Amino acid sequence: MFDNLLPRLKQVTAQIWYKDEECCLLCGQKSGKAICRVCKEKYFLPELRRCPTCGKIIGKSKTHCQDCLSGKGPQGLQGVTALGHYEGAWKEFIHRIKFKGQPYLLLALAAELTAWAVKSLPPPDAVIPVPMHPNRLAQRGFNQAEVLASLLSRYLGIPYCNVLDRVVDTVPQSTLGRQARLENLQGAFSLQPGAKVTWQTVWLVDDVTTTGATLAECAAILHRNGVEKVYGFCLGAGKEG
Amino acid sequence: MLYYVLLKAQGEISFSPAPEVDKLWLGSFKYLRPGLPLEALKRYLQPLSLSSCLSEKENDKERKIIRLIQRGLDKDGSVLKEDFEWHAGKQFIWTEGLKHLGSEELLQEFSRMADGRQIAEGEFIFWSQKLKLKESEFLQLLHQEVIRKRGEWIEAVVREKNGWRCRRCGSSQVAEWPSLYGTAATCQGCKSIGSLTSLQVLFRFYTSPASSPRKVYLSGRSELKPQAELKVQAELKKEKESKIQESSDLGETSQWSVDFTPAQKEAAKELISFFTTGSGKEVLVWAACGAGKTEICFPLLQRYLEAGRNVLFAAPRQDVVHDLHPRLQKNFPAYRLRLLSGAAPPNWENSQLTVATTHQVLRFWQAFDLIIFDEMDAYPYRGNQVLAYGLEKALKKDGDLVYLTATPGEEILAKVSSGQAGLIRLPARHHGNPLPVPEVIKIRLPAWDNLKASQILKDKYLPALKDLAGELADKGPLLVFLPTVSLVKEWIKVFQAVFADWPVTGSWSFDPERRKKVSDFLTGQSRIFVSTSILERGITVNGLQVLVLYAQHELYDVRSLVQMAGRVGRTAENPGGRAVFVAPQETKAMATARDWIVEQNTLARKGGFLCV
Ligand SMILES: [Zn+2]
Ligand SMILES: [Zn+2]
Ligand SMILES: [Zn+2]
Numbered sequence: 001m002f003d004n005l006l007p008r009l010k011q012v013t014a015q016i017w018y019k020d021e022e023c024c025l026l027c028g029q030k031s032g033k034a035i036c037r038v039c040k041e042k043y044f045l046p047e048l049r050r051c052p053t054c055g056k057i058i059g060k061s062k063t064h065c066q067d068c069l070s071g072k073g074p075q076g077l078q079g080v081t082a083l084g085h086y087e088g089a090w091k092e093f094i095h096r097i098k099f100k101g102q103p104y105l106l107l108a109l110a111a112e113l114t115a116w117a118v119k120s121l122p123p124p125d126a127v128i129p130v131p132m133h134p135n136r137l138a139q140r141g142f143n144q145a146e147v148l149a150s151l152l153s154r155y156l157g158i159p160y161c162n163v164l165d166r167v168v169d170t171v172p173q174s175t176l177g178r179q180a181r182l183e184n185l186q187g188a189f190s191l192q193p194g195a196k197v198t199w200q201t202v203w204l205v206d207d208v209t210t211t212g213a214t215l216a217e218c219a220a221i222l223h224r225n226g227v228e229k230v231y232g233f234c235l236g237a238g239k240e241g
Numbered sequence: 242m243l244y245y246v247l248l249k250a251q252g253e254i255s256f257s258p259a260p261e262v263d264k265l266w267l268g269s270f271k272y273l274r275p276g277l278p279l280e281a282l283k284r285y286l287q288p289l290s291l292s293s294c295l296s297e298k299e300n301d302k303e304r305k306i307i308r309l310i311q312r313g314l315d316k317d318g319s320v321l322k323e324d325f326e327w328h329a330g331k332q333f334i335w336t337e338g339l340k341h342l343g344s345e346e347l348l349q350e351f352s353r354m355a356d357g358r359q360i361a362e363g364e365f366i367f368w369s370q371k372l373k374l375k376e377s378e379f380l381q382l383l384h385q386e387v388i389r390k391r392g393e394w395i396e397a398v399v400r401e402k403n404g405w406r407c408r409r410c411g412s413s414q415v416a417e418w419p420s421l422y423g424t425a426a427t428c429q430g431c432k433s434i435g436s437l438t439s440l441q442v443l444f445r446f447y448t449s450p451a452s453s454p455r456k457v458y459l460s461g462r463s464e465l466k467p468q469a470e471l472k473v474q475a476e477l478k479k480e481k482e483s484k485i486q487e488s489s490d491l492g493e494t495s496q497w498s499v500d501f502t503p504a505q506k507e508a509a510k511e512l513i514s515f516f517t518t519g520s521g522k523e524v525l526v527w528a529a530c531g532a533g534k535t536e537i538c539f540p541l542l543q544r545y546l547e548a549g550r551n552v553l554f555a556a557p558r559q560d561v562v563h564d565l566h567p568r569l570q571k572n573f574p575a576y577r578l579r580l581l582s583g584a585a586p587p588n589w590e591n592s593q594l595t596v597a598t599t600h601q602v603l604r605f606w607q608a609f610d611l612i613i614f615d616e617m618d619a620y621p622y623r624g625n626q627v628l629a630y631g632l633e634k635a636l637k638k639d640g641d642l643v644y645l646t647a648t649p650g651e652e653i654l655a656k657v658s659s660g661q662a663g664l665i666r667l668p669a670r671h672h673g674n675p676l677p678v679p680e681v682i683k684i685r686l687p688a689w690d691n692l693k694a695s696q697i698l699k700d701k702y703l704p705a706l707k708d709l710a711g712e713l714a715d716k717g718p719l720l721v722f723l724p725t726v727s728l729v730k731e732w733i734k735v736f737q738a739v740f741a742d743w744p745v746t747g748s749w750s751f752d753p754e755r756r757k758k759v760s761d762f763l764t765g766q767s768r769i770f771v772s773t774s775i776l777e778r779g780i781t782v783n784g785l786q787v788l789v790l791y792a793q794h795e796l797y798d799v800r801s802l803v804q805m806a807g808r809v810g811r812t813a814e815n816p817g818g819r820a821v822f823v824a825p826q827e828t829k830a831m832a833t834a835r836d837w838i839v840e841q842n843t844l845a846r847k848g849g850f851l852c853v
Contacts, residue, residue, distance in 0.1 A: 029751065030751050099363070101427045101440065101441065102432075103418050104417070134323075138243060138275060138276070138321075138421065141421050141425055141440040142418070142419070142420045142421060147418075
């Protein structure tokens with residue numbers, strides 16, 4: 001639904017950002033860029049690695065996070081990456097997008113987002129958003145994962161395919177512990193009736209990942225329907241240590 | 242938030258976010274599912290209200306409503322897939338209790354907190370936490386207040402013929418984005434106090450007599466008598482408010498924390514009699530810089546507070562508000578004072594006396610009987626339509642407005658000359674000395690584009706400027722104003738090179754060390770301080786001298802020139818001093834600034850307020 005509206009939005013947003021473009025979106029300091037150098041180092045931590053199983057930000061010398069090494073991580077994703085550490089001003093920014101009616105803010109970060117995705121994940125045949133339950137979608141009026149996925153799709157010229165449904169209105173994951181999170185999601189998603197799945201590799205897009213459980217649940221459905229490789233992309237993730 | 246269309250037995254229509262509450266209060270009704278944003282519903286169903294007086298058959302009406310909604314959604318480009326269907330209200334099953342709606346204690350606490358407020362949807366969660374309710378319960382409470390006509394649901398951002406308009410701040414500057422319901426919009430005018438979108442609502446709570454006991458009738462459905470209750474309220478309101486004392490005799494002014502000068506006494510009396518004799522609803526107090534304009538409002542304030550009226554002291558800048566707060570507290574210890582500013586923690590208490598930044602005013606709706614607006618021409622208020630709109634909305638319909646400034650803008654001066662607003666002058670400073678009149682000294686400084694310190698140091702006019710600055714700095718601390726940040730940075734280097742033995746420093750608005758540097762200067766730790774307009778207002782330094790470089794710059798209007806010159810001679814110890822504008826020619830703004838200052842001195846002399 002966001003696909004056809006994006007070109008228009010870009011214009012509108014360009015006008016709005018004209019005034020504020022010199023200030024960093026996270027700290028408000030003058031920077032001449034959407035995100036200043038200081039905030040980039042603080043929140044995007046580009047020199048650190050991401051746990052390929054769950055997306056968590058991990059130390060330079062590590063290959064996986066502790067949870068995934070001990071087998072407690074989500075199963076079935078071929079890779080996951082997150083742009084930044086879900087903390088402080090970056091967390092607040094994601095909240096502005098999700099809860100404070102400012103999804104258009106993502107447009108200012110388009111270059112940042114696409115550059116990180118391309119650097120971290122292999123090229124896909126399609127970009128798929130993690131769906132939101134119709135009740136919640138009705139209340140909020142938009143799904144931030146859809147906005148993010150359609151933005152990546154448009155900037156990279158990769159097809160946007162909204163093929164999953166959220167059939168159970170689950171308790172928000174953030175309110176639950178690890179084990180409960182996994183159980184909470186069982187049977188929560190399904191393939192949209194009549195959807196055709198023809199891709200080998202896809203990016204699965206969500207706003208935030210903590211345990212990777214949501215991504216894994218969606219990936220399982222895609223695998224079952226013939227997708228070979230599913231990679232997760234998120235705005236924010238936790239950090240180890 | 243989503244609203245349902247309610248169709249009552251008499252064919253009347255209303256919108257509800259919580260039909261379970263309507264079920265308590267109304268007779269039978271039908272409601273339409275799914276719900277939609279209020280803005281969309283109201284707009285789609287507008288044609289209906291015109292024709293609703295025609296008594297259509299119920300079935301026809303139901304079908305027509307669905308048709309109008311579907312047509313509207315299509316036009317807006319909505320991608321909503323659900324079908325619309327009418328359901329009987331009596332089938333509406335609500336499993337959770339609504340007991341809290343009958344709690345007298347809760348309703349009173351809410352009334353006290355929400356008096357005269359506009360609550361944005363995004364803030365509901367904080368209010369429910371504060372009241373220890375679930376968000377859904379809080380919503381029910383709000384809707385009950387709407388049913389009882391004590392409040393109102395307002396679509397936050399509405400679509401108009403050519404764009405959008407925010408109903409909190411009046412701005413039409415929005416960011417559009419695609420939503421489930423078609424293009425949605427987020428207001429850019431008031432986002433600094435929390436964003437509002439076209440999918441959201443405001444809850445507007447009408448001002449009621451504060452903390453007065455109210456009868457609550459929600460013990461059982463049949464006993465609901467909203468009409469009776471409204472009557473009780475009206476009576477209480479009468480009891481609570483008494484007449485404002487009319488005599489403009491100030492009596493003892495020693496109760497105030499500062500001694501009133503004769504000029505202040507005169508202005509304070511004029512201010513009281515302006516309102517008590519019904520001369521008007523708006524008045525401009527035009528004061529000389531440093532004449533103590535805030536204090537002269539205290540006697541008026543006292544009268545309004547004693548009569549049970551709500552008063553707001555508003556100023557555009559946070560630093561001004563934070564400076565006002567302790568002064569008001571000291572002078573009105575008997576009243577609870579509420580401070581609202583972006584920097585202060587949220588304040589839930591209701592109180593008769595509020596001090597707030599102008600942005601916070603957007604959170605109120607017809608809440609104040611008197612608004613005193615300090616430093617009205619200071620950025621960010623000056624020329625800001627959003628804040629002007631907010632101020633107008635926060636004032637009660639018959640409320641009174643006082644503007645305080647040393648440098649009034651065109652708009653208020655036009656109001657004064659057309660008779661729409663009154664004028665009171667406060668021309669003299671505490672110490673009874675005239676304001677120093679600025680001098681213009683013609684020096685052609687090097688052009689400011691891409692100017693570097695190294696160039697300035699080679700400039701042939703530098704010796705003349707050095708002599709002038711040295712002369713001024715010999716008399717007292719010297720404050721040098723420059724129009725732009727880059728000029729400030731370069732000229733700091735110049736002054737440091739030229740006056741190598743003196744402590745020279747400077748700052749600008751985004752300087753991370755601003756706070757420390759400024760406070761060092763105020764406590765006498767630098768001899769020369771180079772600055773942008775950040776120090777144009779509000780500071781008092783004993784013996785200060787002022788030098789304005791590039792005074793011809795377009796950023797310097799009459800008002801900022803008067804303010805900069807107004808930094809000189811503010812203390813009794815050093816009532817004189819020099820303010821010098823450096824420019825190739827005298828501009829119109831400089832001449833007018835001089836005229837304004839000379840005029841204040843003339844008025845002060847005529848009034849007998851000068852002692853020299
Ligand atoms: Zn930053
Ligand atoms: Zn991991
Ligand atoms: Zn607004």
